[in-house]
Amino acid sequence: MNAPSRRRPDFARPIAESRKSIAVIPFFVAALCLTQLAHSADDNLNKSLQSLDSQVFPAAERESIANQVRDQQRRLLRDANERSSAEWQQIKSRDDWERFRQHKLAALKKSLGSWPEPPKSVRVHASSTFAGDDFVIENILFESRPGWWVTANLYRPAKPRESMPGLLICHAHHTPKEHGELQDMGMTWARAGCVVLVMDQVGHGERRQHPFATAADFSKSYRVGHADYSFRYDSAIQLSLVGESLVGWMAWDMMRGVDVLLARPGVDPKKLILLGAVAGGGDPAAVTGALDERFAAVVPFNFGGPQPETRHPLPDDAETSFDFAGGGSWESTRNLRDSAGHGFLPWAIVGSIAPRGLVYAHEFKWDQDRDPVWRRLQTIFGFYGQPTSLSFTLGQGAVTGSSPQDTHCTHIGKTHRVRIHAAFRSWFGIDVTPETEFSARVTADRLRCWTPDLKAELAPKSLAEMTTSLANQFAARRQRRLTKPLFTEELRKDLRRQWTLLFGAHPADPLKSVQRVRQEMIGTIHANFVALASSSGHRIPVLLLTPTKLRDQQSVVVAICSQGKERILKERSDDIANLLERGAAVCLVDPRGIGESKLGDSHGRRSSATSMSSTALMLGTPLLGQQLRDVRLVLTWLREQPDLKGRRFTLWGESLTPPNPDTAPFRQPRDDDQALPAPSEPQAPLLALLTGLFEEDLSAIYTAGGLTSWRSLLADYLVLTAYDSLIPGALTVGDIADLAGPPRPDRPIRIEATVDGWNRLTPDTLPRSSPTKWLTN
Structure with a gap:
């Protein structure tokens, strides 16, 4: 696959070029004046800064500071569990439950994205058909969204019946639709008089977005079956x-799959069933089943209560100690955005399927007697007088075991199907037993849907094309708004309002206390080590460097580095020394998750940084939004310092992650994330621009090493940037260039050394110079 184009799209040029002009012109005269000045500070000061221990907190406190993001998230998740349980304790009737259910489902639906008007009819193309023993398989394609085609196998009886249940199976992340277990279920239920749809989920099978379909697609050995799963991260x-x-797009696809089933003559709209396989199939199935009430029964595996990794037996106090919310990881279909913050925890989602049929499904051993979610489900179905509409299925052993007694399966195993058959026989009259199950598996190629002719005719779009198209629509909408005669201040207020909504509602967290840890002298420079504590208890380390004689009209430079103040002090000591020698004060800040409280040494898919960033999204506020609060709190404190009052404040945000060369090995599976080229870490440059949007009195902003645009992350199947630098919905409001807001002659903004979505220097970026030129008089 070719590398994504690095030419900036034409539609982005007017905004971007105007930003470049804004950045350069106000500095032109200043740059000419500075060309005769010395380019480096005194060597002694430079070396002293490099050797300075920038740690604010003493050794005894460093472990707790390093863990404060994780510890705070654990407290907030515990609070979410307690709130949810308290809400449950207030539910005493069916009316109480339905009010709770309606509120939580509305919040769930909002968190998943937009919901266009469903099409009046779904376009379906038949690719091929072949007959089996009393069943027929149709390989079909249906259009879920304009240009977004879903590949699926439709199993039906050889002789259609007057009334047939319709089943939809959501496969696991292990393999796509052609797997043997899925074939067995499709053939068995088709022979029993059902129509069964097994579709490739987003990014899987014939809908994969990456080029690694077989072992021959890469020069080294890799887990072919895991490629689709791991690239879910990028999608x-x-x-x-x-x-x-x-998960929202998966749900939408399955809802359109229901439309396909209902368009079939004889499919009974009162007998629609959704099954979600183990390992990533149960999550989207539970969400879809809760939101789409056309399903008469739902079978979501490993969702709602204890997970395969849960220790058994559960404690006696599981009702109060059980972790209902869960925690974040790179797998976004389980760690639902806003779920902990807005209370639509997995138990509430799966409970919302009532009073329709529910098979509460577990892949391995299950502690039925102590499971608090099972007790809640029994109560909920009791509210409707439908206790028999609740069933369960389970396996044996544990996910960590490898004996025959450990009931591992790829999708839904024979052991698990025993009780499913019993439930379906009771609820829908589907007459299947373990003894009458049927299997005549065919090769995967016979179940493929795309042909060269169909691809040429239907022109399916990739996910990169779909998301870029949406980004274009948002950009066009913004451009239309910019043509209206609005005052600059109105535009800035509107931008702030929109970004505030993206960061989520959160309580005020003002400055509570200031601890002056120590002070050192570096020649004529005062080094003040200060710990700021917010009202929530979060502590922010600050290193304030001030010359003995602060020069009039010189600025206070607030510097943030994605890799922490220790790195910028060592690698940019010459710039810091130059600023100090020109009479400016320099304040080095480590917002949460950076520097002294960094989230780990890696920003890859499986890193702790990604997991904690995902947890932050579950709790309702992106980590970048929390870091923005920290930077603004530091600014509030600085403005109140007697020797800094009335001075200009400027901002310097830089990432020191080296860019990848064009020759880096981008085209490889995600099997080993460490083998991939390095992701960008643009948190600090983004924070500088975001702070500038919200803080009116900043006189200048300088960034280096930041991301050129969020749009560049949509260019291809691979995304190489830190997960904790992402803001869901960012492109609905604006791109990075738009963070500067309407032009302000009194506030120059300089953006240098930007990188693209693969962490390569962008071809037209300004080379890194020195912040001294742009942040001082």
């Missing part, structure tokens, strides 16, 4: 940036 990021979600 989820791209959808998130345009205000959508991977």
Whole structure:
């Protein structure tokens, strides 16, 4: 696959070029004046800064500071569990439950993205058909969204019946639709008089977005079956940036799959069933089943209560100690955005399927007697007088075991189907037993849907094309708004309002206390080590460097580095020394998750940084939004310092992650994320621009090493940027260039050394110079 184009799209040029002009022109005269000045500070000061221990907190406190983001998230998740349980305790009747259910489902639906008007009819193309033993398989394609085609196998009886249940199976992340277990279920239920639809989920099988379909597609050995799963990470990021979600698009596809089933003569609209397989199939199935009440029964595996990794037996106090909310990871279909913040926890989602049929499904051993979710489900179905509409299925052993007694399966195993058959026989009259199950598996190629002719005719779009198209629509809408005669201040207020909504509602967290840890002298420079504490208890380390004689009219430079103040002090000591020698004060800040409280040493898919960033999204506020609060709190404190009052404040945000060369090995599976080229870490440059949007009195902003645009992350199947630098829905409001807001002659903004979505220097970026030129008089 070719690397994504690095030419900036034409539609982006007017905004971007105007930003460049804004950045350069106000500095032109200043740059000419500075060309005769010394380019480096005194060597002694430079070396002293490099050797300075920038740690604010003493050794005894460093472990707790390093863990404060994780510890705070654990407290907030515990609070979410307690709130949810308290709400449950107030539900005493069916009316109480339905009010609760309606509120939580509305919040769930909003978190998943936009919901267009469903099409009046779904376009369906038949690719091929072949007959089996009393069943027929049709390989079909249906259009879920304009240009967005779904590949599926439709199993039906050889002789259609007057009334037939319709089943839809959501496969696991292990394999796509052609797997043997899925074939067995399709053939068995088709022979029993059902119409069964097994579709490739977003990014899987014939809908994969990456080029690694077989072992021959890469020169080294890799887990072919895991490629689709691991690249879910990239697809989820791209959808998130345009205000959508991977699980939301999966749900939409399945809802259109229901339309396909109902368009079939004889399919009974009162007998629609949704099954979600183990390992990533149960999550989207539970969400879809809760939102789409056309399903008469839902079978979501490993969702709602204890997980395969849960220790058994559960404690006696599981009702109060059980972790209902869960925690974040790179797998976005389970860690639903806003779920902990808005209370639509998995138990509430699966409970919302009532009073329709529910098979509460577990892949391995299950502690039925102590499971608090099972007790809640029994109560909920009791509200409707429908206790027999609730069933369960389970396996044996544990996910960590490898013996025959450990009931591992790829999708839904024979062991698990025993009780499913019993429930379906009771609820819908589907007469299947373990003894009458049927299997005559065919090769995967016979179940493929795309042909060269169909691809040429239907012109399916990739996810990159779909998300870019949405981004274009948002950009066009913004451009139309800019043509209206609005005052600059109105535009800035509107931008702030929109970004505030993206960051989520959160309580005020003002400055509570200031701890002056120590002070050192570096020649004539005062080094003040200060710990600021917010009312929530979060502590922000600050290193304030001030010359003995602060020069009049010189600025206070607030510097943020994505890799922490220790790195910028060592690698940019010459710039800091130059600023100090010109009489400016320099304040080095580590917002949460950076520097002294960094989230780990990696920003890859499986890193702790990604997991904690995902947890932050579950709790309702992106980590970048929390870091923005920290930077603004530091500015509030600085403005109140007697020797800094009335001075100009400027902002310097830089990432020191080296860009990838064009020759880096981008085209490889995500099997080993460490083998991939490095992701960008643009948090600090983004924070500088975001702070400038919200803080009116900043006189200048300088950034280096930041991302050129969020749009660049949509260019292809691979995304190489830190997960904690992402803001869901960012492109619905604006791109990075738009953060500067309407032009302000009194506030120059300089953006240098930007990188694209693969962390390569953008071809037309300004080379890195020195912040001294742009941040001082």
